[in-house]
Amino acid sequence: MSKEIRNDSECSKTDDKDWHQVTSIEQIEAAIKKEFSDESDSRKTVTAEVKNDKANWKIVLKKKNEKAEENFASEAKSLKDKIYHSRFMTTIRAQKAERFLAGAAVVLVLVVALVSVSVSTCYEVLVDGENVCYISSASELDAALKDLKAQADANTNADMTEAVLSTDVEVAAKHKVFVETASESELAEILQEKVSWQVPGAKIVVNNGESVLAFATLTDAQSVLDTLTQNAIAANSGAKVLDTRFYEDVTAEEGNVDAEDILTPEQALAQIAEGKEEVKTHTVVSGESLWSIASDNGTSVSTLNELNPGLREDRIQIGQEIKLNKIEPLINVVVDKVVTVSEAIPYGETVKESSKLMKGETQVVTKGVEGSKDVTYQISEYNGTTLEKVTLSEVVTKEPVNKVVNKGTATVATSSRSSSGSSSGVFSWPSKGTISSPYGKRGRGFHTGIDIANKKGTPVSAAAGGKVTSAGWSGGYGYCIIVDHGNGMKTRYAHLSKILVSVGDSVSRGEKIGEVGSTGNSTGPHLHFEVIVNGSTKNPINYLK
Ligand SMILES: [Zn+2]
The missing domain is CATH 2.20.230.10 (Resuscitation-promoting factor rpfb.)
Incomplete structure (x- = not known):
């Protein structure tokens, strides 16, 4: 049945010879006149409706009206105004089957009436070809972009005189039924998020784009690199600096940058020092150890020690802050x-x-x-x-x-019976065994002899010839013998299990006088052997040969 006026999204179907491609409302008017004026059908039953779908707008004529032809011009003008706002090439299609329709005037009156009721012309805002919202007047976009630019001028470090949009922002007329349009503030908010401004500036590019820092001028970018170098030299004041270079691949070049990314040299230096990674810290809570903190944070105790000099396992306290990672600047100067x-x-x-x-x-x-x-x-x-x-x-x-x-190389030798008397003051070893405790300071006390450990029953012999002056129980010494060698020299044999001599006996060097035991204040079988010179104990080692 219908007459359809459609947008160019269907214009590819130009093989349909009933479609007329037109570029102006005059052509539409002419086409409508041509198609309808010569019709003369008495049935006069035409209906019309406006259809709208996403991509197209269609005006379908269905119903006849009796209005006079003089209305045609003004109604057509109204339609023309609407169509003029469209970016699209407009096509009118006339189907021969609808020839029974009455005059174009009749038709157009009805069309206009319906258009004004159900369809409104709105404007679709496209950012990079994607719909972001609808607005009711195309000029709203211009105003919003102007505001946005003024804001960027005020809030960024950029000089906006040569600013261009980094994204395509377009507006396209649409004919929609009950479309919701964005308010001025909603449009501003959407654009703020989706649109950015590019200005001519400069950038420091690290490792081919791993990090990029934007600047207003190449001079700013260069000054940042110079400052990094100067700081590194200053930090080595005690040394003779031969050369400096950047550890990373660093370049400074002119180019367009996002207005909002532009840094002052001071901001850039702070950002470089801060590095990519945020510094993470852990606050110690009850029950934690360095090991558990390292384990929970995917690191090691040695790394924690490295990051926190002076940290000690036994000194960590609840509430203490522990660094978990190292600050790696974006740019390092070698x-x-x-x-x-x-x-x-x-x-x-x-x-x-x-x-x-x-x-x-x-x-x-x-x-x-x-x-x-x-x-x-x-x-x-x-x-x-x-x-x-x-x-x-x-x-x-x-x-x-x-x-x-x-x-020391001395070991306990077998006692010898071959000689007798204490001619030189040098004693024979009184027993075989190992030195389990030497003479001297021991713990808080003083060990007055040497302990020669061996099993119970090991023979104990006189270290030199002399007279037995004591033989029997003697408190902490247990069973104990003292032999007087003359010249103010005595030897003591303690913790014995068996005493084979009596007070007053004369003994010769190497003569068996008792057996090793663990009597008195003793923890195991050993001979406690003392050398006493003029009433004071001496280190027996110095008297043994
Ligand atoms: Zn002892």
Whole structure:
């Protein structure tokens, strides 16, 4: 039945010869006149309706009206106004089957009436070809974009005089039934989110786009790189800086940048120092250990120690903040430098064997003293990371003094009965066994003899010839013998399990006088052997041969 006026989305169907491609309302008028004026049908039953679907608008004529032809011009003008707003080429289609329709005037009156009731012309706002909203007047978009630009001028570091939209923003007339249009503030909000402005500026590009920093001018970008270099040199004031370079691939170049991305040199330096990754910290709560914190955060205790110098497992407290990651600046300056530092020279140790000390015993004869040297290095480093370190020279400023240690070689020998008397003051070993505790400071107390451990019943012999002055129980010594060798020298034998001599007996060197036991204040079978010179105990080791 119908006459349809459609937009160009269907114009591809131009093989239909009943479609007339037109570009102006005059052509539509002419086409309508041509198609309808010559019709003369008496039935006069025409209906009309306006159809609207997403992509097309159609006016379908269905119903006849009796209005006079003089109305034609004004109604057509009205239709023309509406169609003029369309960006689309308009096609009118006339179907021969509708020839019975009455005059064009009749038809157009009805068409206009219906259009004004059900269909309104609105404007679709497209950002990068995508519908973002509808507005009721095309000029609203211009106004909104103007506002947005003014805002960018006020709120960014950009000079907006040469600003261009970085995204395509278009408006297209649409004929919609009951369309909802965006208010001025809604449109502003949508554009704020979807649209950005590009201005001529400069950028620092790190590692081919891994990070990009935008600037108003190339001078700004260059000044940031210069400052980074100067700061790195300043941080090495004690060294002779040979060269600097960026660790990353860094370029500064002119180009268009987003207005809102533009940084001042100060902002850029702060952003570079901050790095990509946010610094994460953990606040210690009850029941946590460094291990659990490391485990919970996917790191290791050694990393935590590295990031938090001075951190100690036994010192972490509830509420303490622990850094979890390292700040890696966006740009690092590698400094090649020559630096001289004073370093300690560790002392060596000379060990001399001594038969006067029991095996396992040591005695420091000379204390070690560290030396020092001035070492000159050539170092390449950035942000605390050393890339290369070469020693150029070393000058010793103080020689170290080696530590000298006497190391005991003496072992418990078999007692000998071959000689007698204490001619030299040097005693024979009173028993076989191992030295389980030497003479001297022990814990908070003082050990007045040496302990020779062996199993219960091991023979104990006189260390030299002499007279037994004590034989029997003696408190903490348990069963104990004292032999007087004359010249103010005595020997004591304690913790015995068996005593084979009596007070007043004369004994000779190597003569069996008792057996090893664990009597008195003792934790296991051993001989406690003392050398007493003029009433004071001495280290028996120094008297044993
Ligand atoms: Zn002892």
